[in-house]
Amino acid sequence: MARREKKPVHKVVMTEGKRNIIQQLLQEYDIETAEDIQDALKDLLGGTIKEMMEAEMDDHLGYQKSERSDSDDYRNGYKSKRVNSSYGSMDIDVPQDRKSTFEPQIVKKRQKDISDIDQKIISMYAKGMTPRQISETIGDIYGFETSEGFISDVTDKILPQIEDWQNRPLDEVYPILYIDAIHYSVRDNGVIRKLAANVILGINTEGKKEVLSITVGDNESSKYWLSVLNELKNRGVKDILIICADGLSGIKEAIAAAFPKTEYQRCIVHQVRNTLKYVPDKDRKAFASDLKTIYHASDEEKARLALDRVTEKWTAKYPNSMKRWYDNWDAITPIFKFSPDVRKVIYTTNAIESLNSTYRKLNRQRSVFPSDIALLKALYLATFEATKKWTMSIRNWGQVYGELSIMYEGRLPE
Numbered sequence: 001m002a003r004r005e006k007k008p009v010h011k012v013v014m015t016e017g018k019r020n021i022i023q024q025l026l027q028e029y030d031i032e033t034a035e036d037i038q039d040a041l042k043d044l045l046g047g048t049i050k051e052m053m054e055a056e057m058d059d060h061l062g063y064q065k066s067e068r069s070d071s072d073d074y075r076n077g078y079k080s081k082r083v084n085s086s087y088g089s090m091d092i093d094v095p096q097d098r099k100s101t102f103e104p105q106i107v108k109k110r111q112k113d114i115s116d117i118d119q120k121i122i123s124m125y126a127k128g129m130t131p132r133q134i135s136e137t138i139g140d141i142y143g144f145e146t147s148e149g150f151i152s153d154v155t156d157k158i159l160p161q162i163e164d165w166q167n168r169p170l171d172e173v174y175p176i177l178y179i180d181a182i183h184y185s186v187r188d189n190g191v192i193r194k195l196a197a198n199v200i201l202g203i204n205t206e207g208k209k210e211v212l213s214i215t216v217g218d219n220e221s222s223k224y225w226l227s228v229l230n231e232l233k234n235r236g237v238k239d240i241l242i243i244c245a246d247g248l249s250g251i252k253e254a255i256a257a258a259f260p261k262t263e264y265q266r267c268i269v270h271q272v273r274n275t276l277k278y279v280p281d282k283d284r285k286a287f288a289s290d291l292k293t294i295y296h297a298s299d300e301e302k303a304r305l306a307l308d309r310v311t312e313k314w315t316a317k318y319p320n321s322m323k324r325w326y327d328n329w330d331a332i333t334p335i336f337k338f339s340p341d342v343r344k345v346i347y348t349t350n351a352i353e354s355l356n357s358t359y360r361k362l363n364r365q366r367s368v369f370p371s372d373i374a375l376l377k378a379l380y381l382a383t384f385e386a387t388k389k390w391t392m393s394i395r396n397w398g399q400v401y402g403e404l405s406i407m408y409e410g411r412l413p414e
Contacts, residue, residue: 038088046090052106057095060102073099084113121154126381130366155377162380170212172238173412175404176203176345177212178267178352179245181220182359184375185368192368196220197359197379198228201352203345205413207397209390211355214379216372222250222257229258241408244346246270247328261411266331268295268347275321287314294325295347300336304329341396342403358386 025031029040054065063069078093094104103109124134131148181196198220200213215228225248244265245251255264272291279287290310297303307329311322325332335343362378369375394400405412 042085042088042090045085046092049092049106053092053095053104056104056106057097057102061097073097073101081107082112083107121151122158122381125151125155125378126385133365152374155381158377158380159373162376165380166213167235170232170235170237171202171204172236173240174202174204174212174237175241175401175412177201177240177243179243179248179251180267180352180356181246181248182356182363184363186216186372186375187368187370188372195372195375197375199352199355199359200228200232201355203394205401207393207401209387209394211383211387214376214383216376216379220249222253225251225254226257229254233258239411241404241411242334242346247324252331263334264331265334265346266328268332268335269353271324271328271332274324279318279321283317287318290314295332295335295343297336300333303333303336337407339403342400345394345400355383355386358382 025040029036029043031037031040057075058064061069061071061073061075063071065075074097076096076098079096080091081094082089082091092107094107096102120138121134124137125131129137131151134151135148178201179198180201181198183194183196185192186195187193195216198213198215198217199211202210202212204210212232213228217224240259240262242263242265243251243255243259244267246267247270252264255262272288272295275291276284276288290313293306294303294310297306307322307325311325314321335346338346359379359382362375362382369378401412405414
C-alpha cells in the first residue's frame with residue numbers, strides 16, 4: 001500500500017516586523033481570546049479588500065481619489081456587498097464609477113464567496129454528506145448560511161468534469177473487467193424509484209485498478225448492456241480477456257455480441273453470497289466451507305464432483321440452494337483453468353468491494369437522492385476520493401500477466 005503523503009506543516013518564523021504588527025493589533029483590537037483574533041482578522045481582511053479596491057478604481061480612472069481630472073468618468077459613491085470569508089460573513093463597500101464600467105478583480109462582480117468554500121463543499125459532498133448536513137457544518141464552522149440550492153449549484157460545477165471523465169479515451173486492451181451494480185432510491189417527479197449505479201472497474205495491462213465507467217439507470221437488459229459495452233469500444237477498447245460479473249440480466253448475451261472473444265466469468269463471491277443468503281447462522285460457516293471445496297478444486301472435473309457432493313449434503317435441508325450452481329456452471333468453470341494466483345485476482349473481489357464500500361456509505365448517509373443527477377455527482381466524487389490511493393499494481397501482477405499472455409496468446413502487449 002502506498003504511503004499517504006503528509007501535508008507540510010506551516011512553521012511560524014517570527015521577525016521584528018511581524019512582532020511590531022502583532023503589538024499594534026493587540027493595542028488596536030484589545031485582543032484577549034482566540035475569538036478576538038478571528039474578529040480582528042475579519043476586520044483587517046475587510047479593510048484590506050476595501051483599500052485594494054480603491055487602488056483598482058484609481059487605476060481604472062487614471063487618477064487618484066485626491067486628484068482632480070477632466071475625465072467624464074469619475075467616482076460615484078459606494079455599494080455595500082456581503083461576502084463570505086473563512087472568518088465569517090462581512091459587508092464591504094465596493095467603489096462605483098459614473099459609467100458603471102469598473103470591474104474589480106480582488107472580489108469580482110457577483111462573487112459572494114472568498115473563502116474557497118466551493119472546494120470544501122465538493123469535498124464534503126464526496127464524503128457522502130447531504131446538502132443539509134453540509135449547510136449545517138458550514139454554518140457551525142464559518143458562521144454563515146448556505147442554502148441547499150446554493151450547495152447544489154456549487155456541485156453542479158463538476159458536471160462538465162463528469163462528462164469529460166465519462167468520455168475520456170481508454171486503453172485498447174484490458175486483461176480483466178469487473179461489472180457490478182449498487183441500487184439507490186431516487187426521487188423522480190415525486191415518485192421514489194430504485195435505480196442501479198452500474199460500475200465498470202478495469203485492471204489495466206500494468207496491473208493497476210481503474211474505474212472506466214459509472215452509469216445510472218433502471219433498465220438492465222441485453223440491449224442496455226450492449227450499449228454500455230459499445231460505449232467502451234467507442235472510447236478505444238478493442239479487447240477484454242475476462243469480464244467478471246454477477247448474474248446481471250442480459251450481460252452474457254451483450255458480452256458475446258460486443259466482445260465475442262471475451263470470456264464471461266460469473267463472480268464467485270456473489271455466487272457464494274446468493275447461496276448462503278437464506279442459510280441461518282448455525283449452518284452458514286459449515287455450508288460456506290463446503291462451497292469452498294468447489295471453487296478451490298484443482299480442475300473442472302474435481303470441481304464438478306465437489307458440486308455434486310455439496311448438493312447431496314445440503315439439498316434436503318435447503319432445497320434449491322445449489323440450483324444456481326448448475327444453471328450457471330458454464331460461466332463458473334473458466335476459472336478452473338488458471339493457477340491459484342490468477343484465480344485469486346478473478347474471484348477475490350477486493351478491488352471492487354473496497355470501492356463498493358465507499359458507494360454504500362452514500363446509502364447510509366441519504367435514504368433518497370433528489371434526482372439521478374444528484375446521485376451521479378455523489379458517485380463521481382466518491383469514486384474520485386476512493387481512487388486517489390490507487391497507485392500500485394495488484395500483488396503478483398507479473399506472474400498473473402505472464403500466465404494470461406500464454407492462455408490468451410497474441411492478445412496482450414508484450
